[in-house]
Amino acid sequence: KPGGRFAVYDVLQGAGGEARYPAPWARDPSISFLVSPDELRVLLDEAGFEITGWRDTTEPGRDWFRQVSARLSEGGPPPLGFHLLLGEGFAEMADNQRRNLEDNRIALIEAVCTNPG
Numbered sequence: 065k066p067g068g069r070f071a072v073y074d075v076l077q078g079a080g081g082e083a084r085y086p087a088p089w090a091r092d093p094s095i096s097f098l099v100s101p102d103e104l105r106v107l108l109d110e111a112g113f114e115i116t117g118w119r120d121t122t123e124p125g126r127d128w129f130r131q132v133s134a135r136l137s138e139g140g141p142p143p144l145g146f147h148l149l150l151g152e153g154f155a156e157m158a159d160n161q162r163r164n165l166e167d168n169r170i171a172l173i174e175a176v177c178t179n180p181g
Contacts, residue, residue: 066181070113073121073174076101080168084160086153087170088146101171108177117176122165125172129162 075089077098090096099107101120108115136155141147147154164170 066179068179070177070179071175072177073172074104076104076171076173078122078164078168078171083164083169086157087160087164088150088157091153098170101173104173104175108175112179112181113177114180115175115177117174119174121172121174122168122170126162126165129158129165132158133162 075087075098077083077100082093083096083098085092085096087096105115105118135142136158141154146158150157161170165172
């Protein structure tokens with residue numbers, strides 16, 4: 065609606081090449097449709113949104129996934145966590161997520177948009 069807000073936290077294509085799979089958002093590349101940060105900006109603009117906030121959260125995400133990988137290596141998954149949602153293969157997905165972030169294969173962003181209409 066006019067004046068409405070839209071917020072998104074998303075995984076985007078990084079400059080370091082194709083992502084490694086399985087990943088938390090896709091088990092293989094056939095169902096993964098990552099766009100670059102520049103492409104997302106264009107898509108949001110074309111959809112009629114005005115971007116009012118844009119924050120690259122790749123570095124904090126990289127640190128968080130390093131910590132997750134270390135915890136999984138040391139003691140396995142906790143009683144409650146993402147592994148329950150993602151199922152079998154979670155440890156490999158989490159490790160690939162960390163590696164994708166470290167190799168700049170993916171980027172993480174937070175965006176806030178408004179509908180000026």
